[in-house]
Amino acid sequence: MAKTDDLILFAQVVEYGSFSKVAEVNSLTNSVVSKRIARLEADLGVQLLYRTTRKLTLSEAGKVLYQGAKSVKQASAEAIDAVYGYAESVTxxxxxxxxxxxxxxxxxxxxxxxxxxxxxxxxxxxxxxxxxxxxxxxxxxxxxxxxxxxxxxxxxxxxDSQWVICAAPSYIKKHGKPLQPEELINHNCLQYAYQTTGASEWEFKGDNGNYIVKVAGNFSTNNAGALRKAALGGFGLAYVPRCLVYQDFLNGDLVDIFPDRVGKKLGxxxxxxxxxxxxxxxxxxxxxxxxxxxxxxxxx
Structure with a gap:
């Protein structure tokens, strides 16, 4: 059975009237183009082209095949154009x-x-x-x-998303503000269950690289919005992305406990x-x- 790409190549040969020109357009050698046309003729059992040193002439069978091959070539081009158009459209x-x-x-x-x-x-x-x-x-x-x-x-x-540790002024007034990360073990640390390093492992910057402080608390959730509300209510300290509580910092509803010391940053x-x-x-x-x-x- 004739291959579709050979039919397209045959249509090009007819239209350009030259094996060498078709070879150039498709980045092939003349011999490859010649072999593929010969393969097409062998597959169909007919001669399609009469070759002389000066020109190429279509046989009767070649004329019939060219009409079909031209349609295949056009359909292929239209299909490719349609895909390019789809890729470059914002629809x-x-x-x-x-x-x-x-x-x-x-x-x-x-x-x-x-x-x-x-x-x-x-x-x-x-x-x-x-x-x-x-x-x-x-x-x-x-x-x-x-x-x-x-x-x-x-x-x-x-x-990059920087994480922070925060608490409401009411919590700090009642329980005090931790001055060092290690003091967190004496505080109620509200835990965000959805994080790769674990809800109870809070990361800090140290002189010799980042380190972890293990914390504990009476409330854990996998919803950051719920964690924020618990912190706003004064029920403990929260370890969350800064973007979640940035406006609360500006409004004074939450306090950044360790500015520039929290080590967690996620891309x-x-x-x-x-x-x-x-x-x-x-x-x-x-x-x-x-x-x-x-x-x-x-x-x-």
Whole structure:
């Protein structure tokens, strides 16, 4: 059976009238083009071209085949053009997943704004902290915080998220303010269960590198918003991303206990499945999100 690429090559030979020109266009040698046309003739059992030193002439069978081969060539070109057009258009649908904190504080507004800028685009954004399987679950883009270990994914660093330890003024008034990280063992440390190093392992900067202080407390949750509310209520100290409580610091509702001493800092990444060139809409959305993060970079 004749191969599609040989039919396309045959159509090119007819249109250019030259083996050498077709070879040049396709980055092939003259002998390869000649062999592939000979293979096509052998597969079909007919002679398609009469070759002389001066020109190429189509046989009757060649004329018939050329009409079909021309249609195959055109359909192939149109299909490729359609894909290129799709890749470079900002239309269609995207499915993405983002962390709950960033989703609530920043990304809901940023992504909704991006949709308004591109009326032909719709986006389904899930807010979840668990790591999703981009390929298995059909996600086009995921915003992740922390360590990335999947080599089948491409990750673009956006910004680093600094963590802080905070408490309400009412808690400090009642229990005192710890002056050294080691004093945390005497305090009620509210614990954020969703973090890679463990809810009770709080990281600090030391003279010889970062170190861990083991803490304990009477309340633990996997929801950062709930942890913030517990801290605002004066029930203990919380170890959270600064972006979550930045406005509370400005308002005086929470106090930064150890400014510049907390060692935990996690990268925020835009992640998408491995591809040589992501579609334009993915690239533009990542840049749009990055600009929103950077605009409030002091919060992080």
């Amino acid at each position: 269609g649908h995207l499915k993405m997943s983002v962390p709950t904190i960033s989703g609530d504080l920043l990304l809901a507004n940023a992504v909704a704004e991006f949709c308004s800028l591109h009326p032909g685009l719709t986006i389904d954004m899930s807010l979840k902290n668990s790591f999703v399987d981009l390929v298995e679950d059909g996600y086009d883009l995921v915003i992740r915080t922390g360590y990335l270990g999947d080599s089948n994914l491409i990750a673009r660093h956006i910004i 925020i990444y835009a992640v998408y499945p491995f591809t040589r060139q992501p579609p334009l809409k993915i690239r533009l959305l990542i840049e749009h999100i990055r600009k929103h993060y950077l605009a409030i970079g002091q919060c992080f």
